[in-house]
Amino acid sequence: MRLWMIGCGNMGSAMLRRWVDSGTVAAGDVDVVNRTDRALPDGVRQARDLPDGPLPDVVVLGVKPQQLADVAARFAGRLADVPLLVSMLAGCDPATLSAAFPGPVAVQTMPNLPVELGRGVVAIHAPAAPDAARATVDRLMAPLGLVEWFDDPARFAAAGALSGTAPAFVFRVIDALAAGGRAIGLSPQEAAAVALAAVEGAAAMAAASDRTPAALADAVASPGGMTREGLNVLDADRALDTLFERTLTAVARRGEEMAAAAKG
Numbered sequence: 001m002r003l004w005m006i007g008c009g010n011m012g013s014a015m016l017r018r019w020v021d022s023g024t025v026a027a028g029d030v031d032v033v034n035r036t037d038r039a040l041p042d043g044v045r046q047a048r049d050l051p052d053g054p055l056p057d058v059v060v061l062g063v064k065p066q067q068l069a070d071v072a073a074r075f076a077g078r079l080a081d082v083p084l085l086v087s088m089l090a091g092c093d094p095a096t097l098s099a100a101f102p103g104p105v106a107v108q109t110m111p112n113l114p115v116e117l118g119r120g121v122v123a124i125h126a127p128a129a130p131d132a133a134r135a136t137v138d139r140l141m142a143p144l145g146l147v148e149w150f151d152d153p154a155r156f157a158a159a160g161a162l163s164g165t166a167p168a169f170v171f172r173v174i175d176a177l178a179a180g181g182r183a184i185g186l187s188p189q190e191a192a193a194v195a196l197a198a199v200e201g202a203a204a205m206a207a208a209s210d211r212t213p214a215a216l217a218d219a220v221a222s223p224g225g226m227t228r229e230g231l232n233v234l235d236a237d238r239a240l241d242t243l244f245e246r247t248l249t250a251v252a253r254r255g256e257e258m259a260a261a262a263k264g
Protein backbone atom coordinates (compact mmCIF):
# COMPACT_ATOMS: atom_id res chain seq x y z
CA MET A 1 0.00 0.00 0.00
CA ARG A 2 1.49 3.37 -1.03
CA LEU A 3 0.98 6.17 1.53
CA TRP A 4 1.44 9.90 1.54
CA MET A 5 1.32 11.46 5.01
CA ILE A 6 0.76 15.20 5.30
CA GLY A 7 1.83 16.09 8.84
CA CYS A 8 3.53 13.22 10.66
CA GLY A 9 4.29 14.35 14.21
CA ASN A 10 3.65 12.67 17.55
CA MET A 11 0.47 10.88 16.47
CA GLY A 12 1.23 10.26 12.80
CA SER A 13 4.70 8.88 13.52
CA ALA A 14 3.28 6.50 16.16
CA MET A 15 0.92 5.08 13.52
CA LEU A 16 3.64 4.98 10.90
CA ARG A 17 6.07 3.11 13.16
CA ARG A 18 3.46 0.43 13.79
CA TRP A 19 2.55 0.17 10.10
CA VAL A 20 6.19 -0.35 9.19
CA ASP A 21 6.96 -2.68 12.16
CA SER A 22 3.92 -4.84 11.36
CA GLY A 23 4.75 -5.02 7.65
CA THR A 24 1.44 -3.38 6.75
CA VAL A 25 3.27 -0.72 4.78
CA ALA A 26 6.82 -0.83 3.40
CA ALA A 27 8.90 2.15 4.53
CA GLY A 28 9.95 2.75 0.93
CA ASP A 29 6.29 3.16 -0.06
CA VAL A 30 5.77 6.13 2.28
CA ASP A 31 6.28 9.84 1.54
CA VAL A 32 5.88 12.32 4.40
CA VAL A 33 5.40 16.08 4.24
CA ASN A 34 6.41 17.82 7.47
CA ARG A 35 7.31 21.41 8.27
CA THR A 36 10.62 20.20 9.68
CA ASP A 37 12.21 16.76 9.68
CA ARG A 38 11.14 14.37 12.45
CA ALA A 39 12.58 11.02 13.51
CA LEU A 40 10.77 8.50 11.30
CA PRO A 41 11.39 4.85 10.39
CA ASP A 42 14.41 4.24 8.15
CA GLY A 43 13.51 4.29 4.48
CA VAL A 44 10.57 6.69 4.78
CA ARG A 45 11.07 9.74 2.56
CA GLN A 46 10.43 13.10 4.22
CA ALA A 47 10.20 16.50 2.51
CA ARG A 48 8.51 19.90 2.60
CA ASP A 49 6.30 19.10 -0.41
CA LEU A 50 4.54 16.16 -2.06
CA PRO A 51 6.65 14.04 -4.39
CA ASP A 52 6.27 14.00 -8.15
CA GLY A 53 5.10 10.80 -9.79
CA PRO A 54 2.17 8.44 -9.30
CA LEU A 55 -0.52 9.07 -6.71
CA PRO A 56 -0.68 6.89 -3.56
CA ASP A 57 -3.47 4.52 -2.50
CA VAL A 58 -4.11 6.52 0.68
CA VAL A 59 -3.34 10.01 1.96
CA VAL A 60 -3.11 10.27 5.76
CA LEU A 61 -3.69 13.73 7.19
CA GLY A 62 -1.89 14.35 10.51
CA VAL A 63 -1.50 18.12 10.89
CA LYS A 64 -3.21 20.09 13.66
CA PRO A 65 -6.89 20.86 12.94
CA GLN A 66 -6.03 24.57 12.70
CA GLN A 67 -3.81 23.77 9.68
CA LEU A 68 -6.53 22.11 7.60
CA ALA A 69 -7.25 25.19 5.45
CA ASP A 70 -3.56 25.79 4.85
CA VAL A 71 -2.77 22.24 3.69
CA ALA A 72 -5.98 22.10 1.64
CA ALA A 73 -4.99 25.31 -0.18
CA ARG A 74 -1.60 23.78 -0.97
CA PHE A 75 -2.48 20.18 -1.76
CA ALA A 76 -6.18 19.63 -2.54
CA GLY A 77 -5.77 19.99 -6.30
CA ARG A 78 -2.96 17.42 -6.40
CA LEU A 79 -4.98 14.94 -4.32
CA ALA A 80 -8.26 15.10 -6.23
CA ASP A 81 -7.76 11.66 -7.82
CA VAL A 82 -6.43 9.86 -4.74
CA PRO A 83 -9.02 7.21 -3.74
CA LEU A 84 -8.90 7.62 0.04
CA LEU A 85 -8.15 10.37 2.57
CA VAL A 86 -7.76 9.24 6.20
CA SER A 87 -7.67 12.08 8.72
CA MET A 88 -6.77 12.06 12.41
CA LEU A 89 -7.68 15.74 12.91
CA ALA A 90 -9.79 16.20 16.04
CA GLY A 91 -13.17 17.72 15.21
CA CYS A 92 -12.92 17.52 11.40
CA ASP A 93 -15.84 15.40 10.18
CA PRO A 94 -16.05 13.73 6.74
CA ALA A 95 -18.14 16.58 5.27
CA THR A 96 -15.56 19.16 6.41
CA LEU A 97 -12.73 17.00 5.02
CA SER A 98 -14.51 16.53 1.69
CA ALA A 99 -15.16 20.26 1.40
CA ALA A 100 -11.44 20.88 1.93
CA PHE A 101 -10.28 17.95 -0.24
CA PRO A 102 -12.86 17.22 -2.96
CA GLY A 103 -12.40 13.85 -4.64
CA PRO A 104 -11.14 11.20 -2.23
CA VAL A 105 -13.44 9.24 0.09
CA ALA A 106 -12.95 11.04 3.42
CA VAL A 107 -12.58 9.01 6.62
CA GLN A 108 -12.42 10.61 10.07
CA THR A 109 -10.44 8.74 12.70
CA MET A 110 -9.39 9.32 16.29
CA PRO A 111 -6.37 7.18 17.14
CA ASN A 112 -4.39 7.21 20.37
CA LEU A 113 -0.68 7.08 21.08
CA PRO A 114 -0.35 3.39 22.14
CA VAL A 115 -1.08 2.40 18.51
CA GLU A 116 2.71 2.53 18.25
CA LEU A 117 2.80 -0.78 20.17
CA GLY A 118 -0.28 -2.20 18.44
CA ARG A 119 -2.11 -1.61 21.76
CA GLY A 120 -4.05 1.52 20.83
CA VAL A 121 -7.63 2.39 20.01
CA VAL A 122 -8.79 3.80 16.67
CA ALA A 123 -12.33 5.18 16.51
CA ILE A 124 -13.55 5.65 12.93
CA HIS A 125 -16.40 7.71 11.44
CA ALA A 126 -17.23 7.55 7.75
CA PRO A 127 -20.91 6.61 7.42
CA ALA A 128 -21.00 7.24 3.67
CA ALA A 129 -17.81 5.36 2.82
CA PRO A 130 -18.28 2.55 0.31
CA ASP A 131 -17.37 -1.02 1.28
CA ALA A 132 -14.09 -1.01 -0.66
CA ALA A 133 -12.89 2.08 1.23
CA ARG A 134 -13.95 0.55 4.55
CA ALA A 135 -12.02 -2.62 3.74
CA THR A 136 -8.85 -0.63 2.97
CA VAL A 137 -9.21 1.35 6.21
CA ASP A 138 -9.73 -1.87 8.19
CA ARG A 139 -6.59 -3.39 6.65
CA LEU A 140 -4.60 -0.28 7.54
CA MET A 141 -5.91 0.09 11.10
CA ALA A 142 -6.09 -3.57 12.21
CA PRO A 143 -2.42 -3.75 13.36
CA LEU A 144 -2.86 -0.64 15.53
CA GLY A 145 -5.11 -2.19 18.20
CA LEU A 146 -8.84 -2.02 18.90
CA VAL A 147 -10.67 -0.61 15.86
CA GLU A 148 -14.26 0.58 16.28
CA TRP A 149 -16.50 2.13 13.59
CA PHE A 150 -19.19 4.58 14.71
CA ASP A 151 -21.77 5.73 12.18
CA ASP A 152 -23.41 8.00 14.75
CA PRO A 153 -21.38 11.25 14.97
CA ALA A 154 -22.17 11.88 18.65
CA ARG A 155 -21.02 8.41 19.70
CA PHE A 156 -17.90 8.74 17.53
CA ALA A 157 -17.12 12.06 19.23
CA ALA A 158 -17.59 10.52 22.68
CA ALA A 159 -15.50 7.43 21.90
CA GLY A 160 -12.75 9.52 20.33
CA ALA A 161 -12.75 11.95 23.25
CA LEU A 162 -12.23 9.07 25.67
CA SER A 163 -9.78 6.98 23.67
CA GLY A 164 -7.73 9.83 22.24
CA THR A 165 -7.12 11.53 25.58
CA ALA A 166 -7.13 8.63 28.08
CA PRO A 167 -3.44 7.77 27.65
CA ALA A 168 -2.53 11.25 28.95
CA PHE A 169 -4.73 10.73 32.01
CA VAL A 170 -3.24 7.30 32.69
CA PHE A 171 0.26 8.80 32.46
CA ARG A 172 -0.88 11.34 35.07
CA VAL A 173 -2.25 8.52 37.27
CA ILE A 174 1.15 6.81 37.12
CA ASP A 175 2.80 10.04 38.27
CA ALA A 176 0.17 10.57 40.97
CA LEU A 177 0.68 7.07 42.34
CA ALA A 178 4.42 7.70 42.40
CA ALA A 179 3.82 10.98 44.26
CA GLY A 180 1.80 8.98 46.78
CA GLY A 181 4.69 6.55 47.14
CA ARG A 182 7.09 9.43 47.78
CA ALA A 183 4.72 10.81 50.40
CA ILE A 184 5.06 7.60 52.41
CA GLY A 185 8.83 7.42 52.21
CA LEU A 186 10.04 5.97 48.88
CA SER A 187 12.77 7.66 46.86
CA PRO A 188 11.62 9.27 43.58
CA GLN A 189 13.25 6.46 41.57
CA GLU A 190 11.74 3.70 43.71
CA ALA A 191 8.29 5.31 43.63
CA ALA A 192 8.35 5.79 39.83
CA ALA A 193 9.45 2.20 39.18
CA VAL A 194 6.92 0.62 41.57
CA ALA A 195 4.02 2.79 40.35
CA LEU A 196 4.71 2.04 36.67
CA ALA A 197 5.08 -1.71 37.23
CA ALA A 198 1.89 -1.82 39.32
CA VAL A 199 -0.13 0.03 36.65
CA GLU A 200 1.29 -2.09 33.85
CA GLY A 201 0.51 -5.33 35.71
CA ALA A 202 -2.96 -4.20 36.77
CA ALA A 203 -3.92 -3.07 33.23
CA ALA A 204 -2.68 -6.36 31.76
CA MET A 205 -4.62 -8.29 34.41
CA ALA A 206 -7.83 -6.33 33.79
CA ALA A 207 -7.47 -7.02 30.07
CA ALA A 208 -6.84 -10.75 30.57
CA SER A 209 -9.39 -11.40 33.32
CA ASP A 210 -13.06 -12.29 32.94
CA ARG A 211 -13.71 -10.36 36.17
CA THR A 212 -14.69 -6.68 36.09
CA PRO A 213 -12.25 -4.02 37.32
CA ALA A 214 -14.56 -3.51 40.32
CA ALA A 215 -14.38 -7.23 41.18
CA LEU A 216 -10.62 -7.20 40.76
CA ALA A 217 -10.36 -4.19 43.12
CA ASP A 218 -12.35 -6.15 45.69
CA ALA A 219 -9.96 -9.09 45.21
CA VAL A 220 -7.05 -6.80 46.12
CA ALA A 221 -8.83 -5.45 49.19
CA SER A 222 -8.37 -8.07 51.88
CA PRO A 223 -11.06 -7.71 54.55
CA GLY A 224 -9.88 -5.30 57.23
CA GLY A 225 -6.68 -4.65 55.30
CA MET A 226 -4.77 -1.73 53.81
CA THR A 227 -6.37 -1.49 50.36
CA ARG A 228 -9.89 -1.00 51.74
CA GLU A 229 -8.67 2.02 53.68
CA GLY A 230 -7.30 3.48 50.44
CA LEU A 231 -10.42 2.65 48.43
CA ASN A 232 -12.49 4.34 51.11
CA VAL A 233 -10.61 7.57 50.34
CA LEU A 234 -11.03 7.25 46.55
CA ASP A 235 -14.69 6.22 46.81
CA ALA A 236 -15.79 8.82 49.39
CA ASP A 237 -18.33 11.16 47.76
CA ARG A 238 -17.50 9.38 44.46
CA ALA A 239 -14.28 11.42 44.48
CA LEU A 240 -12.48 9.60 41.66
CA ASP A 241 -15.62 9.12 39.51
CA THR A 242 -16.48 12.80 39.89
CA LEU A 243 -12.95 13.83 38.93
CA PHE A 244 -13.04 11.79 35.71
CA GLU A 245 -16.58 12.88 34.88
CA ARG A 246 -15.41 16.49 35.11
CA THR A 247 -12.27 15.65 33.13
CA LEU A 248 -14.13 13.96 30.26
CA THR A 249 -16.80 16.66 30.24
CA ALA A 250 -14.05 19.26 29.71
CA VAL A 251 -12.54 17.11 26.94
CA ALA A 252 -15.90 16.71 25.19
CA ARG A 253 -16.67 20.43 25.46
CA ARG A 254 -13.34 21.30 23.84
CA GLY A 255 -14.02 18.71 21.14
CA GLU A 256 -17.32 20.42 20.34
CA GLU A 257 -15.59 23.81 20.16
CA MET A 258 -12.96 22.40 17.79
CA ALA A 259 -15.63 20.77 15.61
CA ALA A 260 -17.52 24.07 15.41
CA ALA A 261 -14.34 25.93 14.47
CA ALA A 262 -13.50 23.34 11.78
CA LYS A 263 -16.95 23.82 10.18
CA GLY A 264 -16.19 27.56 10.00
Ligand SMILES: NC(=O)C1=CN([C@@H]2O[C@H](COP(=O)(O)OP(=O)(O)OC[C@H]3O[C@@H](n4cnc5c(N)ncnc54)[C@H](O)[C@@H]3O)[C@@H](O)[C@H]2O)C=CC1
Pocket: 006, 007, 008, 009, 010, 011, 012, 033, 034, 035, 036, 038, 062, 063, 064, 065, 067, 070, 071, 088, 089, 090, 110, 111, 112, 113, 164
Ligand atom coordinates in the same frame (compact mmCIF):
# COMPACT_ATOMS: atom_id res chain seq x y z
N1 LIG B 1 -1.19 13.45 19.94
C1 LIG B 1 -2.20 12.60 20.09
O1 LIG B 1 -2.21 11.74 21.01
C2 LIG B 1 -3.37 12.63 19.13
C3 LIG B 1 -3.44 13.55 18.10
N2 LIG B 1 -4.49 13.53 17.22
C4 LIG B 1 -4.53 14.47 16.10
O2 LIG B 1 -3.32 14.35 15.37
C5 LIG B 1 -3.03 15.58 14.76
C6 LIG B 1 -1.57 15.91 14.99
O3 LIG B 1 -1.34 16.00 16.38
P1 LIG B 1 0.13 15.74 16.95
O4 LIG B 1 0.78 14.62 16.20
O5 LIG B 1 -0.02 15.65 18.41
O6 LIG B 1 0.85 17.11 16.53
P2 LIG B 1 2.36 17.37 16.13
O7 LIG B 1 2.58 18.84 16.26
O8 LIG B 1 3.28 16.45 16.86
O9 LIG B 1 2.41 16.98 14.58
C7 LIG B 1 1.96 17.80 13.55
C8 LIG B 1 2.88 17.59 12.33
O10 LIG B 1 2.33 18.33 11.24
C9 LIG B 1 3.40 18.96 10.55
N3 LIG B 1 2.84 20.16 9.90
C10 LIG B 1 2.33 21.26 10.49
N4 LIG B 1 1.91 22.14 9.57
C11 LIG B 1 2.14 21.58 8.37
C12 LIG B 1 1.92 22.01 7.05
N5 LIG B 1 1.36 23.20 6.77
N6 LIG B 1 2.28 21.17 6.05
C13 LIG B 1 2.85 19.97 6.33
N7 LIG B 1 3.09 19.52 7.58
C14 LIG B 1 2.75 20.32 8.57
C15 LIG B 1 4.43 19.30 11.60
O11 LIG B 1 5.71 19.42 11.00
C16 LIG B 1 4.29 18.10 12.56
O12 LIG B 1 5.21 17.07 12.22
C17 LIG B 1 -3.99 16.62 15.34
O13 LIG B 1 -4.94 16.95 14.35
C18 LIG B 1 -4.63 15.93 16.52
O14 LIG B 1 -6.00 16.31 16.65
C19 LIG B 1 -5.50 12.61 17.33
C20 LIG B 1 -5.48 11.70 18.31
C21 LIG B 1 -4.46 11.64 19.33
Ligand SMILES: O=C(O)[C@@H]1CCC=N1
Pocket: 090, 164, 165
Ligand atom coordinates in the same frame (compact mmCIF):
# COMPACT_ATOMS: atom_id res chain seq x y z
O1 LIG C 1 -5.43 16.94 22.50
C1 LIG C 1 -5.90 16.82 21.35
O2 LIG C 1 -6.67 17.66 20.85
C2 LIG C 1 -5.55 15.59 20.54
C3 LIG C 1 -6.78 14.79 20.22
C4 LIG C 1 -6.79 13.69 21.23
C5 LIG C 1 -5.44 13.67 21.76
N1 LIG C 1 -4.75 14.68 21.34
